[in-house]
Amino acid sequence: MLAFLFAATLGLCYCSSDNSTEVILDRPRLSGPSEALDGTVISIECALPSYPRNQTILLQLYKEGNHDKLLGEFSVLHKGNASIPIFVRPKHEGNLECVAKAQGNPNIRPTVSNSHYLRVIEPVFGVKIDIVSDATEFFEGAKLELLCQHSVGSHVSFEWRLNGQPVSRSRYRDAHLVINRTSPEDSGFYTCVATNNFNKTQVFSANSSVFIRVKELVSNPEISFEVIKEDSHNYSAAVTCRSAKGTPPVTFSLYNRTQLLTNTTTEDREATLKLPLVLGVNADRLQCRANNGDRTVYSQWIPIEVVPVSGPVTMTYDYDMGENYAVIGLRFYCKAAAGSQPQYRWFLNETLLNDSGSFYYVVNRPPEQSILLLSVGRRSAGTYRCEVRDSFDDSSAISSKRLFVSKEVLNRLPVAAVAAVFGSFAFLVVMVSACCGFVMLFRRRECGIKPRPDLEMITTVPSCEDELDSSDFGEDYDLINAARDAEFDQEESFGS
Numbered sequence: 001m002l003a004f005l006f007a008a009t010l011g012l013c014y015c016s017s018d019n020s021t022e023v024i025l026d027r028p029r030l031s032g033p034s035e036a037l038d039g040t041v042i043s044i045e046c047a048l049p050s051y052p053r054n055q056t057i058l059l060q061l062y063k064e065g066n067h068d069k070l071l072g073e074f075s076v077l078h079k080g081n082a083s084i085p086i087f088v089r090p091k092h093e094g095n096l097e098c099v100a101k102a103q104g105n106p107n108i109r110p111t112v113s114n115s116h117y118l119r120v121i122e123p124v125f126g127v128k129i130d131i132v133s134d135a136t137e138f139f140e141g142a143k144l145e146l147l148c149q150h151s152v153g154s155h156v157s158f159e160w161r162l163n164g165q166p167v168s169r170s171r172y173r174d175a176h177l178v179i180n181r182t183s184p185e186d187s188g189f190y191t192c193v194a195t196n197n198f199n200k201t202q203v204f205s206a207n208s209s210v211f212i213r214v215k216e217l218v219s220n221p222e223i224s225f226e227v228i229k230e231d232s233h234n235y236s237a238a239v240t241c242r243s244a245k246g247t248p249p250v251t252f253s254l255y256n257r258t259q260l261l262t263n264t265t266t267e268d269r270e271a272t273l274k275l276p277l278v279l280g281v282n283a284d285r286l287q288c289r290a291n292n293g294d295r296t297v298y299s300q301w302i303p304i305e306v307v308p309v310s311g312p313v314t315m316t317y318d319y320d321m322g323e324n325y326a327v328i329g330l331r332f333y334c335k336a337a338a339g340s341q342p343q344y345r346w347f348l349n350e351t352l353l354n355d356s357g358s359f360y361y362v363v364n365r366p367p368e369q370s371i372l373l374l375s376v377g378r379r380s381a382g383t384y385r386c387e388v389r390d391s392f393d394d395s396s397a398i399s400s401k402r403l404f405v406s407k408e409v410l411n412r413l414p415v416a417a418v419a420a421v422f423g424s425f426a427f428l429v430v431m432v433s434a435c436c437g438f439v440m441l442f443r444r445r446e447c448g449i450k451p452r453p454d455l456e457m458i459t460t461v462p463s464c465e466d467e468l469d470s471s472d473f474g475e476d477y478d479l480i481n482a483a484r485d486a487e488f489d490q491e492e493s494f495g496s
């Protein structure tokens with residue numbers, strides 16, 4: 001019964017299709033390149049797996065879902081592929097589909113193919129940088145925003161370069177470059193390189209560059225001055241204003257408490273401005289101000305006061321001892337009673353000592369003093385003195401007394417004094433004061449008798465100096481007496 005029903009239905013079906021002669025079209029298959037270059041001609045294949053007999057089939061190409069605009073068509077009879085040629089334009093990009101229709105037979109329902117995506121490559125062209133942040137020249141800290149634009153091109157990728165070097169990816173996304181807080185290092189030629197390619201084999205590229213200058217803000221200037229002797233009566237102060245950083249040109253101005261004294265604009269970060277100067281007069285306090293187009297920055301105030309060097313020039317010393325309590329190092333200190341711009345010079349046997357030599361080293365601490373560090377040895381024996389003069393005036397030199405360091409230097413020191421040297425300096429001061437008192441007392445009582453040799457090292461300390469009689473060496477001599485030759489010789493190799 002069931003089998004009969006099935007057979008009957010089949011038969012019915014057969015009869016009905018036979019009656020209407022209706023043909024059902026297969027679904028066409030669409031294929032072709034997935035990528036095409038703009039302006040070229042490509043063919044898109046559309047084929048039916050089987051063709052109804054004696055029926056012309058029209059195959060038409062459309063954009064998916066848009067059957068108003070026909071992109072191309074082809075008709076086939078019986079069999080074979082339809083090769084639909086299209087002249088590629090940007091509008092062809094997207095999902096394509098092909099529709100099969102029986103020509104002249106509206107009874108046969110059209111069928112639609114699968115969709116096929118076509119990328120259309122349009123070579124990039126006409127690249128231009130849009131400076132979104134407006135200025136090409138600005139101060140550090142400001143924002144830089146650039147946008148790379150192109151008039152023609154599809155599937156374009158962008159790369160930014162600064163002076164030919166790739167810019168970090170974190171600073172741009174595609175065509176858009178943003179640097180929130182620029183620094184002077186961000187200056188240079190920004191190039192946007194726009195590229196696209198066809199089939200990975202044909203690469204198209206276009207670029208554009210713009211020069212961006214990120215100016216450095218001028219830093220707080222340092223102020224210093226030098227005295228210049230113009231002639232025997234006139235002096236001037238050459239005030240130097242110097243900024244460590246800042247894009248030139250920089251305008252430096254010099255102010256006293258009440259007004260602008262002078263200004264100058266330089267292509268440098270330094271300017272020297274001259275002012276007349278009267279020596280010894282408590283003069284103005286001055287300040288440098290610097291500006292390179294943004295804000296003004298200020299130096300400290302400095303007093304322009306010049307005190308000429310005046311005597312007496314004193315030379316004092318202290319010393320270091322080696323293991324055997326032998327003096328192995330001496331430090332001479334040179335000081336003038338007054339002088340704001342002193343220049344110190346040291347002499348051994350009237351020969352000028354340079355900044356350093358095999359057995360000595362000069363440490364200048366202007367204006368207070370200059371220190372001569374000496375390694376005691378055979379080569380350092382001789383007569384020492386120092387000289388102070390105004391740095392701006394050679395003719396003002398004043399010398400200290402001479403001090404003879406005998407060839408086989410000297411020194412037997414009381415053990416207590418040794419302890420003081422290695423111990424606290426304060427104790428030494430106490431020792432010195434005590435011994436001074438002792439020496440004065442001693443000399444007052446026993447006039448004309450020389451102090452004991454073992455005290456001489458101590459008595460040549462500043463406060464005692466003037467009391468010392470070094471008549472053996474003439475008026476302006478001080479004396480460091482020789483003591484134990486043996487000990488000295490042992491230490492002689494030190495530092496030499």
Ligand SMILES: *[C@@H]1O[C@H](CO)[C@@H](O)[C@H](O)[C@H]1NC(C)=O
Binds near residue numbers: 053054
């Ligand atoms: C095909 O069509 C032609 C005329 O269009 C006709 O002569 C021929 O008999 C047809 N053949 C078939 C198999 O239907």
Ligand SMILES: *[C@@H]1O[C@H](CO)[C@@H](O)[C@H](O)[C@H]1NC(C)=O
Binds near residue numbers: 170171178180
């Ligand atoms: C720059 O600043 C914007 C907000 O002004 C922020 O969204 C962005 O993340 C910043 N970019 C960088 C790299 O810091």
Ligand SMILES: *[C@@H]1O[C@H](CO)[C@@H](O)[C@H](O)[C@H]1NC(C)=O
Binds near residue numbers: 033
């Ligand atoms: C794409 O490139 C391949 C080689 O990589 C080449 O064989 C092929 O012909 C190219 N196609 C077109 C359309 O140029």
Ligand SMILES: *[C@@H]1O[C@H](CO)[C@@H](O)[C@H](O)[C@H]1NC(C)=O
Binds near residue numbers: 191
């Ligand atoms: C920019 O384009 C020019 C030609 O227009 C080319 O010579 C140069 O190499 C390109 N620069 C870059 C970085 O691609």
Ligand SMILES: *[C@@H]1O[C@H](CO)[C@@H](O)[C@H](O)[C@H]1NC(C)=O
Binds near residue numbers: 230231233234
């Ligand atoms: C130097 O001072 C004298 C007066 O003391 C003056 O006549 C002269 O013009 C000055 N010279 C300079 C170069 O300032």
Ligand SMILES: *[C@@H]1O[C@H](CO)[C@@H](O)[C@H](O)[C@H]1NC(C)=O
Binds near residue numbers: 259
């Ligand atoms: C500032 O300089 C001017 C001109 O040299 C001078 O007249 C004025 O007294 C100076 N002011 C001070 C406070 O020194």
Ligand SMILES: *[C@@H]1O[C@H](CO)[C@@H](O)[C@H](O)[C@H]1NC(C)=O
Binds near residue numbers: 264
């Ligand atoms: C520099 O000085 C001149 C007058 O000497 C003045 O006109 C000018 O404004 C000053 N410039 C600055 C930046 O102070």
Ligand SMILES: *[C@@H]1O[C@H](CO)[C@@H](O)[C@H](O)[C@H]1NC(C)=O
Binds near residue numbers: 348379380381383407
């Ligand atoms: C300095 O002169 C003394 C003699 O007055 C001499 O013994 C010593 O070697 C000389 N020193 C130098 C470094 O020439």
